Amino acid sequence: MKVKVLAIVMLVVGILITGCGGTNTSNPTPTPTATVEYIQEPPQDVTWINPGKVQVENFYAGATAEYTITVHNGNDYSAKFIIKYRIPDHVGEGYSFPSDDVSNWITISGNDVNFNAYETKDILVSITMPEDATAPGKKWEFWISVIDDSQGGSIRTEQCVRWLITME
Numbered sequence: 001m002k003v004k005v006l007a008i009v010m011l012v013v014g015i016l017i018t019g020c021g022g023t024n025t026s027n028p029t030p031t032p033t034a035t036v037e038y039i040q041e042p043p044q045d046v047t048w049i050n051p052g053k054v055q056v057e058n059f060y061a062g063a064t065a066e067y068t069i070t071v072h073n074g075n076d077y078s079a080k081f082i083i084k085y086r087i088p089d090h091v092g093e094g095y096s097f098p099s100d101d102v103s104n105w106i107t108i109s110g111n112d113v114n115f116n117a118y119e120t121k122d123i124l125v126s127i128t129m130p131e132d133a134t135a136p137g138k139k140w141e142f143w144i145s146v147i148d149d150s151q152g153g154s155i156r157t158e159q160c161v162r163w164l165i166t167m168e
Helices: 004-019 098-107
Strands: 029-032 048-050 053-059 064-072 079-086 105-108 111-117 120-128 138-149 158-167
Touching: 048 158, 053 064, 053 120, 079 105, 098 105, 098 120, 098 158, 105 138, 111 120, 120 158
Parallel strands: 053 158
Antiparallel strands: 029 053, 048 064, 064 120, 079 111, 079 138, 105 120, 138 158
16 A cells, blocks of 8 residues: 555656656746846946846747846937847857847847936847747857947947857
C-alpha cells in the first residue's frame, strides 16, 4: 500500500515539475545585460538611454517578450525623439541578422516622442513572433534606435539598444 501511495505521489510531483505536454510553455524572459547602475545620477545635460542590451531567452514562435527602455533628453529645450526598429550594422559573435519580416514583429509604445527639457521617459518595446513564422536563426539580433530629431546638420547622433534573441 505504501509503495502505491508513494508511486502516485511521485507521478503527481513529476507531472507538476515537467508538465503534461511536450510543448514549451515557459515564457521568454527579457533581461538587461548592460544596465548601468549609477553611483550618482547621470548629468542632466547629457542625452542617454538605458539599458544598452536586452537579452531574451527561451523565445519561440507565438511568444511575446517586452521590456521598457529609458530615454533621457539632455537638452535644455523640448525635443522630439524618433524611436524605431533597425537592422544592426553588425551583430555579436554567434548571432544572425534579423530577417526582413522581423520589423513587423516589433511594437514601440511611442515612435515619435516629445520630451520636455531634461525629461526622462520609459518606452515599452515588445516583440511578438507569429506562430507560423520562422526565426532568423537560433540566436539573432535587432536594434532599437533613438535619435534626437532636433539635431541640425548632416551628422546626427544615434543611440541604440541591442536586443539579443535566443530561441528555445
